[in-house]
Amino acid sequence: MIDLLIEKLRSVLPDDRSFLALHEPNFQGxxxxxVKECLDTGWVSxxxxxxxxxxxKLVEYTGVSHAVAVVNGTAALHISLLLSGVEAGDExxxxxxxxxxTANAVSYCGAIPHFVDCEFRTLGLxxxxxxxxxxxxxxxxxxxxxxxxxxxxxxxxxxxxxxxHPVDLDPLLDxxxxxxxxxxxxxxxxxxxxYKGQHTGGFGHIAALSFNGNKVITTGGGGAILxxxxxxxxxxxxxxxxxKVPHKWEYNHDAIGYNYRLPNLNAALGCAQLEQLPGFLxxxxxxxxxxxxxxxxVPGLTFVTEPDFAKSNYWLNAILLDETEAHRRxxxxxATNEQGIMTRPFWTGMHKLPMFADCPRMDLTVAExxxxxxxxxxxxxxxxxxxxxx
Amino acid sequence: MIDLLIEKLRSVLPDDRSFLALHEPNFQGxxxxxVKECLDTGWVSxxxxxxxxxxxKLVEYTGVSHAVAVVNGTAALHISLLLSGVEAGDExxxxxxxxxxTANAVSYCGAIPHFVDCEFRTLGLxxxxxxxxxxxxxxxxxxxxxxxxxxxxxxxxxxxxxxxHPVDLDPLLDxxxxxxxxxxxxxxxxxxxxYKGQHTGGFGHIAALSFNGNKVITTGGGGAILxxxxxxxxxxxxxxxxxKVPHKWEYNHDAIGYNYRLPNLNAALGCAQLEQLPGFLxxxxxxxxxxxxxxxxVPGLTFVTEPDFAKSNYWLNAILLDETEAHRRxxxxxATNEQGIMTRPFWTGMHKLPMFADCPRMDLTVAExxxxxxxxxxxxxxxxxxxxxx
Numbered sequence: 001m002i003d004l005l006i007e008k009l010r011s012v013l014p015d016d017r018s019f020l021a022l023h024e025p026n027f028q029g030x031x032x033x034x035v036k037e038c039l040d041t042g043w044v045s046x047x048x049x050x051x052x053x054x055x056x057k058l059v060e061y062t063g064v065s066h067a068v069a070v071v072n073g074t075a076a077l078h079i080s081l082l083l084s085g086v087e088a089g090d091e092x093x094x095x096x097x098x099x100x101x102t103a104n105a106v107s108y109c110g111a112i113p114h115f116v117d118c119e120f121r122t123l124g125l126x127x128x129x130x131x132x133x134x135x136x137x138x139x140x141x142x143x144x145x146x147x148x149x150x151x152x153x154x155x156x157x158x159x160x161x162x163x164x165h166p167v168d169l170d171p172l173l174d175x176x177x178x179x180x181x182x183x184x185x186x187x188x189x190x191x192x193x194x195y196k197g198q199h200t201g202g203f204g205h206i207a208a209l210s211f212n213g214n215k216v217i218t219t220g221g222g223g224a225i226l227x228x229x230x231x232x233x234x235x236x237x238x239x240x241x242x243x244k245v246p247h248k249w250e251y252n253h254d255a256i257g258y259n260y261r262l263p264n265l266n267a268a269l270g271c272a273q274l275e276q277l278p279g280f281l282x283x284x285x286x287x288x289x290x291x292x293x294x295x296x297x298v299p300g301l302t303f304v305t306e307p308d309f310a311k312s313n314y315w316l317n318a319i320l321l322d323e324t325e326a327h328r329r330x331x332x333x334x335a336t337n338e339q340g341i342m343t344r345p346f347w348t349g350m351h352k353l354p355m356f357a358d359c360p361r362m363d364l365t366v367a368e369x370x371x372x373x374x375x376x377x378x379x380x381x382x383x384x385x386x387x388x389x390x
Numbered sequence: 391m392i393d394l395l396i397e398k399l400r401s402v403l404p405d406d407r408s409f410l411a412l413h414e415p416n417f418q419g420x421x422x423x424x425v426k427e428c429l430d431t432g433w434v435s436x437x438x439x440x441x442x443x444x445x446x447k448l449v450e451y452t453g454v455s456h457a458v459a460v461v462n463g464t465a466a467l468h469i470s471l472l473l474s475g476v477e478a479g480d481e482x483x484x485x486x487x488x489x490x491x492t493a494n495a496v497s498y499c500g501a502i503p504h505f506v507d508c509e510f511r512t513l514g515l516x517x518x519x520x521x522x523x524x525x526x527x528x529x530x531x532x533x534x535x536x537x538x539x540x541x542x543x544x545x546x547x548x549x550x551x552x553x554x555h556p557v558d559l560d561p562l563l564d565x566x567x568x569x570x571x572x573x574x575x576x577x578x579x580x581x582x583x584x585y586k587g588q589h590t591g592g593f594g595h596i597a598a599l600s601f602n603g604n605k606v607i608t609t610g611g612g613g614a615i616l617x618x619x620x621x622x623x624x625x626x627x628x629x630x631x632x633x634k635v636p637h638k639w640e641y642n643h644d645a646i647g648y649n650y651r652l653p654n655l656n657a658a659l660g661c662a663q664l665e666q667l668p669g670f671l672x673x674x675x676x677x678x679x680x681x682x683x684x685x686x687x688v689p690g691l692t693f694v695t696e697p698d699f700a701k702s703n704y705w706l707n708a709i710l711l712d713e714t715e716a717h718r719r720x721x722x723x724x725a726t727n728e729q730g731i732m733t734r735p736f737w738t739g740m741h742k743l744p745m746f747a748d749c750p751r752m753d754l755t756v757a758e759x760x761x762x763x764x765x766x767x768x769x770x771x772x773x774x775x776x777x778x779x780x
Binding site: 024025026027031032035036038039040042044045046047071072073074075099100101104107108110212213214218220221242243244248249250251252253254255256257258259261262263264265266269333337343344345346347348353354355 | 414416421429432434435436461463465489608610611632638640641643644645646647649652735743744
């Protein structure tokens with residue numbers, strides 16, 4: 001099966017490269033021009049036109065009313081949680097299968113991650129299983145949700161759109177309304193992904209994007225906070241810029257703030273990248289389609305496709321091994337990586353990491369199965385061919 | 391006096407500009423070449439040669455054994471405090487006259503700033519006055535220092551080298567040894583400043599640098615942690631890169647970590663800037679000398695010069711109004727800014743900000759006097775003329 005998989009992967013991938021990364025950035029647009037302008041004018045840091053322009057372009061593309069650019073997705077999550085009222089001692093629900101940033105950001109607030117199971121359909125949080133679980137452990141008192149088992153408040157939930165595949169948001173929104181829990185969308189991987197026709201990141205209270213080097217578009221390091229609430233956006237900008245009170249020369253600050261503003265140099269890169277996003281997405285859909293076709297006859301695995309309610313950006317393509325083949329995961333990872341086809345497994349479930357081992361969690365059977373069966377395969381846009389071929 | 395000051399400032403400053411900023415960056419070296427290489431190779435993010443190179447060049451220049459590049463000076467301070475063992479509920483001594491980042495970083499650790507007075511000679515923390523104060527309020531029990539008044543542990547002290555002028559470190563190091571307090575140098579403003587012949591940032595346990603857009607050199611946004619302790623440096627790198635345990639494909643993390651790594655794109659800028667640092671410093675010394683000469687006959691103020699034990703980078707030039715003239719500060723700020731000569735006052739004392747108003751503090755008479763009498767004046771390297779003229 002492994003040999004056949006490699007043969008089929010090779011049939012999709014170009015044969016002129018000795019190494020294919022999981023996700024390479026592409027800078028063939030206006031990157032040089034915009035970055036050089038920053039250097040020529042001296043505006044590389046916290047002031048400059050590209051930060052505003054990048055935020056404006058994110059608003060236009062996502063349809064979410066406000067965007068605040070920040071240094072990375074972790075910073076975006078941290079501020080999003082603070083602005084959702086998460087306080088020390090609160091619990092925050094999240095899938096156990098997520099990048100470490102989701103759980104770390106909760107810790108920065110002094111809050112406690114509470115791990116939720118995933119579903120096969122989206123690889124993300126399972127709202128139906130969560131509904132059953134909350135019915136058992138949660139209760140609403142004076143418009144706030146409490147965990148009956150720990151006595152702690154459950155303040156927010158952070159669904160993460162895994163590899164760009166949107167989770168099923170409608171039943172989750174119902175749950176949030178019923179239990180008075182704030183929805184913070186971790187859209188770090190889902191720029192260009194839509195749930196029932198609407199861009200991810202606009203469904204909850206507030207959301208986080210990431211533009212790390214391996215994302216659909218990159219700013220070197222970078223992220224953004226999205227929200228439809230003008231007041232929240234204003235507070236996000238304030239908190240991410242050291243909470244300085246505007247004044248011609250006085251240095252007054254009215255809260256404990258953060259130095260999370262995206263430098264203008266990085267925002268310039270982001271503006272050029274956003275211009276190319278539709279092309280990247282078209283290439284990535286073509287690549288996913290080719291993988292799907294090539295891999296359909298490989299026994300023992302399934303190529304992961306977008307759920308029927310969503311249009312995914314296919315940020316990272318993934319295959320799901322059959323349960324009977326799960327024991328061959330590491331063999332498969334070794335064989336592909338040795339042959340220059342970069343692959344990697346799912347993240348380790350957060351509940352298995354030492355610093356989160358004692359955090360509350362529900363039954364995680366599906367997540368634990370997914371963790372051993374899911375493998376990412378090369379997903380760079382250029383692998384889908386040129387846009388006009390797509 | 392204000393008219394004469396402006397006349398004298400104009401005699402130093404170029405007359406072909408309608409606006410002179412406090413500190414402008416200069417990108418006339420290899421910036422474009424290095425940044426373009428990042429774009430051409432695709433290495434803009436968390437992996438790439440410039441991060442390592444930048445760290446290596448910082449080590450060579452400062453003489454401190456290890457450097458870890460991070461997203462900004464605030465992040466460098468945060469990690470430096472964590473690695474000095476600062477925990478929730480501890481107190482951390484710092485000058486009340488500092489940029490907000492120093493106090494915020496302490497808050498991120500759940501610790502409490504404890505504000506210390508400054509001295510006229512350095513504008514920074516006064517080690518002699520602190521010695522008297524600690525004799526009153528501190529005691530050492532089982533190798534740890536406690537505040538007798540609050541019962542809390544005093545874990546660290548963060549002297550900040552204001553505007554690049556080094557504080558008097560020797561008596562401070564004596565105090566730290568006597569009271570078992572960790573010295574964390576806030577060298578955010580003092581790249582290129584030396585105390586008794588040795589570069590700042592290498593005297594304590596660990597130190598923080600900043601490369602914000604207004605600093606002596608800039609990476610857009612950026613900072614670095616400096617330490618002579620190899621083990622600390624290793625932990626700093628680990629904590630700033632999400633505490634990921636190295637593995638070919640597994641995603642394991644062994645601590646609550648941070649996404650604080652400097653992107654390669656920004657490090658590339660830093661490499662080019664560091665090459666020009668000696669030239670910038672020479673220009674800045676020339677400018678300071680010209681200011682000193684031009685302002686010596688202006689009544690009611692003194693131009694701030696480096697303390698006799700130090701060689702300062704003169705990051706921001708400053709004038710100190712006589713006490714009798716302090717009431718004219720805002721008038722002076724207004725007049726200069728209206729004429730396109732950017733000036734600004736000292737930061738507001740941290741103890742006056744609402745979120746730190748209840749923090750412990752010693753008598754702050756000198757800091758309160760300095761706050762109303764100190765004004766920064768334009769300090770960009772190019773104002774000192776070309777290096778070969780210097």
